[in-house]
Amino acid sequence: MHIETFLVNRAVEGPSLQTAYFYTEPEKLEQIFKGKAPGFFYSRVANPTVAALEEKIARLEGGIMATATSSGMAALTLTFMAFAQPGAEFLVCAGLFGGTLNLLRSLAKTCGLTYKLLPSPDPGLIEKHLTPRTRLVFVESIGNPTLKVPDFAGLASLLKAHRIPLVVDNTVAPLLVKPLSLGANIVIHSLSKYISGQGTVIGGCIVDGGNFEWDERFQNLYPLVREAGPLAFSAYVKKELATDIGMCLSPFAAWQVLIGSETLALRMERMVENARELARYLKSFAAIKVNYPGFEDSPEWQNCHKYLGGKGGNLIVLSFKDKETAFNFIKKLNIARLATNIGDVRTLVCHLDSTIYQKIPPDEKKILNITDSQVRVSVGIENIEDLKEDFVKSIK
Template identity: 40%
Template sequence: MSRKELNISTKLLHGVWASEIDAGAMVTPIYQNSAFAYDSAEAIEAVFAGRQAGYVYSRMGNPTLTQLERSLTALEDGLGAISTSSGMAAITSTVLALAESGDEIVSGNSIFGGTYSLLHSTLARSGIKTTFVESTDVQAFRNAITDRTKLVFIETIGNPKLDVPDFFAITEVAHEKGVALVADNTITPSLFQPKKAGADIVIHSTTKFINGHGNAIGGAIIDTGIFDWAGKRYRHLDNIRKRTGNFAFLAFLRNQIHRDMGTCQAPFNAFLTSIGIESLALRMERHSLNAMKVASFLASDKRIVEVRYPGLETHPDHKVADKQFENGYGALLTLRLRDRGSCFKFINSLKRAQNAANIGDVRTLVIHPASTFCRELTGEERLAVGASDNLIRFSIGIEHADDIISDIDESLSNI
């Protein structure tokens, strides 16, 4: 009889421990050092040559990061993972591992403002073009893919638009064309496993829900093991694929892009994130439960123009969200008021929700997207990502739901 597969909440606590580095410790040790010494020139030469596993320099690998990467691999049922200095570093590294000047990306248009800027402006200066399409329009993705397309990029839930792309349909389109699909699962870790929908690479800003406590910046890249890197679009991986097989993407990423760009995560940050990920599944259930209660309360409130949450049946993508997500719909919800002035007054009247440019904290966070992380976008671009002047975004925390609702209710009474 085969061993029963552990549930993710149990696996993150018991199923990923690196026995060779534990020395009896029950918490991941912090290897806070730059380099690793060897007893002989032959020994370190063997590690550099790839004949022997080992650590040489923390920019390329570190035992504390290895433990976190094993947890991240388990979280997404992946082939392997690489931790990075931030979520943006994870996206940049992934793009540079797959594309070069003259190549193209197809992306949903309702992505996070920072990611939009990276794809639209920064990478464009390096000759990598991104075509943005409506995130929920499957046919638009099909039409946008060309012979130069190296990846399709989508987020599990648009931020702050909160639209929900149909991953099953979009991954099918990408694979028909021989293109790798990259999924940013920052908003729905443990609620959705993109691999089940066919995603090839999963991105996280571990700063958010995976860490969960707002105390460490980090990112992650996980290869799900689905994609065949022998495809004609990825000939630059041929040589390394002959040595590493299906690990070609991860090997190229770690041994060239990650190494050369210096996108490594600090050991102390990895230590803090390793602690946070242990309670991830439990926290996501509470985040989602609270967000649903808040959204339901606001749904009939005449003082607001609109509340948007994928768990509400009134949400235009609710059926897709219901098909894809497990154990909840996440922590993000938005509401619209009369105008920008009303939004500012509402935010300023909140007593417990923190006005901060982050999501995924245990505390409830609130922000006005149009004047903050979407301020550099044009009016048309803001419309595409859903950041109108009268929009407020909440990242609902794990406080008691009644106290969150009370804070919002009192603040609405002041506008």
């Protein structure tokens, strides 16, 4: 048996297969280039390790096809560019990651599109802002950091009637909710966070539900409908954008994510359990306000219970008296670490206003309800009693 065959077929953990591949028959390579035969020839276009990850993420979300990208922001960029055309308008709902808003402002300047930031993913509010120019509605499964939970079924029903795609960033809630099964059309992940779980790799992924009929309004996608049918979006993102722009995920990064993903279910269970317990414990302190969607008295509880089974994720937002108090709290922590990542096995805290949302204009901060007294907590898998002790020491 050749060593290559042994590594691929017998290794407990599949190898990271790199860069370029050779063929002995030019006719075979010609057919691959024409798209008439399967195969790999250059990793910017396609790679077996990356393809294995794409297949896994597609199955995770119940999608038809997935496209792995060099980062979560790359996944967002490619998705938005697929819908970018002069006069197009995007409706995006509060709770958005700061980088997403920065990206939208840049695209608005260069691509002739506009976007409206709405304070809530409420279907009734979104319906009031739909226009003939609306090309997509974008929400997060659990808003980061407002922790708003959308009414997925209500949104899907509304947008299906208006023939507008629903795009969901599900980075914060893998396994907790599957938006495609609830009527969403496209799902996005930052693989750097929960799915890999270690804070050691950068990557992103776009999952296509294959459940939207693209028409003439979508200028970039409609020309591909005859060839790709409902997968016109994936065809455009893979062939027209990711390949030519070069926003592909490296094989080694894909391999790292594949390894990390093996413990996703265990990590999510522990992180959510820890977050609920820590949030409940912190509610007893009058000096701070605790925002967590997994509480029955939370305004997000109805949707959290209906769509996430009452599992509010692992993010908590703490509001202190002022910025100075928030900073002092962070400085006193020993176990929790000051970092801007989320979904790590370690508990991480971040002062939002001075970091991720520093460049966000004041009017958008107001819509997002971002203040300088807030600290976001991404709860990890540590011993919960150790976390409680660390937090209470820092509050006093």
